[in-house]
Amino acid sequence: MTTGQDSSAAAGHQGAALHVEGLWKIFGPRADKIIGTPDANLSRQELQAKTGHVVGIRDVSFDVAPGEVFVVMGLSGSGKSTLVRLLTRLIEPTAGTVQLYGEDITGMGDGGLQEIRRRKVSMVFQHFGLLPHRKVIDNVGFGLEVRGEAKRERRNRAQEMVDLVGLSGYENNFPDQLSGGMQQRVGLARALAGDPEVLMFDEPFSALDPLIRRDMQNEVIRLHQEVGKTMVFITHDLSEALKLGDRILIMRDGEIVQIGTPDEVVGAPADDYVKDFTSEVPKSHVLTLKWVMRTDTSQLSETCRSVQQNQIVRDAAKTVLDAPCCCRVLDGDKTVGVIDDEDILRVVVAEESH
Structure with missing residues (x-):
């Protein structure tokens, strides 16, 4: 587990799609003068009270x-x-840097x-940002039009994306003829169209x-x-x-x-x-077996069934509950723990009693 800054960002970012390092955003007229001073260590409320500046992002790094x-x-x-x-x-x-595939x-x-x-890079926003006077097919292909791509190529690509997001048959509708979910599908298709x-x-x-x-x-x-x-x-x-x-x-x-x-x-x-x-x-829907297994494997036998430690508890429950005894927990081919009915039920009962 990583807390605070992302250790992968600190350790090196070769091959990262997105590398963010030491990113700051301070709103105010003298924002750049604050970083590197004792004021930069103040809480958001303290800094605003003292200087009138507001910290939006404070020294964020991740890959x-x-x-x-x-x-x-x-x-x-x-x-x-x-x-x-x-x-x-x-x-x-x-302050800080953002790199996209090294750029x-x-x-x-x-x-x-x-x-x-x-x-x-393409963005999909909460408010769909569709052009109301353009049909679905033209909204999807708008970015390609801005790029200067030929009409036939951009319409073919737009149609592929319309089909991909499940809007086949709605190509010639206008945005206000679509439900909110369908409009957001148009937004998805538009974002994907430029590859x-x-x-x-x-x-x-x-x-x-x-x-x-x-x-x-x-x-x-x-x-x-x-x-x-x-x-x-x-x-x-x-x-x-x-x-x-x-x-x-x-x-x-x-x-x-x-x-x-x-x-x-x-x-x-x-x-x-x-x-x-x-x-x-619901812990059983999220936790994997590595969080609930026991590491004492002395009770295991050759006949025990096997489960992988990265399986979600809920998904592995039937196998474990149906097993005649406990189950062997594997990390690949290596035995790393043991789990039985009680371990599974302990998670489920804790959810129900919450």
Whole structure:
């Protein structure tokens, strides 16, 4: 588990899709004069009271691996939306670096930055940002049109993306003829049309009804499995973060509280803030067997069934409960622990009595 700054960012970032190091955003006229002074160590409230400046992001560092779904979550005011805008310089950082596949975005001129936004990074926003006077097919192909691609090629590509997100038959509809969920699918298709290296989502489903939101979460999972894009996903919803994220970065007051996989965040919260966040989470839906197994393997026999330590407790429950005795827990081919009915039921009963 990693808490505070991401150790992978400190250890080296060769091969990272996105490398963020020492990133600051302070709002105010003399923001750049604060970093490196004792005032930089003040809390957000103390700094504002003393200087009138507001810290949006404080010394944030992390890496995102190619093909990873990296979720940034926190409550309102935690800095998560400021962070995602810094990654493409929709707002300018006060200090720090952002690299996309080794290219320094923070040091780019306007031309290079425009090229990054047109070809390498796409964003999906909470408010869909569709052009109301354009049909679905033209909204999806708009970025390709801006690039100057020929009409036939961009319409063919747009149609492929329309089909990919499940909107076949709605190509000639206008946005106001679609439901909220369908409009967000248009936004997804538009983001994918340019074949970007990284997709960034800024709370894209928070305005949708719960059932539609769940469908769209499933759609993101399906699309990720099909196209394998690197994704940075911003949300305030823990269940959404746990469902979508390969890793989760939790923020508070512009700072990183914890970075970890879903089972690490739930199984070993970094502090009481994260512990409170995760207290209502059904542990059996998130924790893997490594969090509930026992390491004393003396009771194992050759006839014991085997399960892998990275299996979710809920998914492994039937195998363990049906076993005539305990089960061997493996990490690959290596035996690392033992688990039985009581270990499984202890997690489930704790959930029900919460």
